[in-house]
Amino acid sequence: xxxxxxxxxxxxxxxxxxxxxxxxxxxxxxxxxxxxxxxxxxxxxxxxxxxxxxxxxxxxxxxxxxxxxxxxxxxxxxxxxxxxxxxxxxxxxxxxxxxxxxxxxxxxxxxxxxxxxxxxxxxxxxxxxxxxxxxxxxxxxxxxxxxxxxxxxxx
Numbered sequence: 120x121x122x123x124x125x126x127x128x129x130x131x132x133x134x135x136x137x138x139x140x141x142x143x144x145x146x147x148x149x150x151x152x153x154x155x156x157x158x159x160x161x162x163x164x165x166x167x168x169x170x171x172x173x174x175x176x177x178x179x180x181x182x183x184x185x186x187x188x189x190x191x192x193x194x195x196x197x198x199x200x201x202x203x204x205x206x207x208x209x210x211x212x213x214x215x216x217x218x219x220x221x222x223x224x225x226x227x228x229x230x231x232x233x234x235x236x237x238x239x240x241x242x243x244x245x246x247x248x249x250x251x252x253x254x255x256x257x258x259x260x261x262x263x264x265x266x267x268x269x270x271x272x273x274x
Contacts, residue, residue: 123153135159135183141174148178159183162223164199164214165259176222184218187225189259198256206243216241217253 125131135157139147147155158175162168162184175182193199194210203213211227215238218225227238245253 123151126153133157136180141171144171144174144178144180154178155180157181157183157224159185161186162218162221163187163189164193164217164253165189165196165256167221167254169254172221172223182223184223184225187218187223187227188214192259196256196259199253202245202249202252205249206245208240208243209237211238212241212243213245213253216243216245217250220245220250 122131122134126134133156134153136144136147136155137159138161139155139158144155144158158171158180160168160171160182162172162182163186166189172182188194188211193214196210199210199213203210206213208216211234215225215227219241229235229238
């Protein structure tokens, strides 16, 4: 209720969700006085929760993909690198463009200025054939040093 009160008096501009599944979203939409504006979810090449993305979009909820580059674990993925090479872009750029073409907002994290410039240079379009191939890429078995985060280790 506090968020709704703050929204109604203009103290906050939007109410968002984080890691809400479709059942959770349906419950919120059925009972909330104010519809959430965004749902921040884990979404990247190797992990694309298509049904959840489509549910949110169909209900006017913006989907923000966090960790769109899988904390870097996808950078050496043997199925993704050749596709990036065909566009003359980095794997990071391909992953960001993939999420954007699925209609999501991406906010990649980097402290390296060259990576930031590279991440913003997404002036290419992934073909439908390659989008389909990326949707079928084998899931990551490990997020490396980031496996301890519950969202990555499925605990």
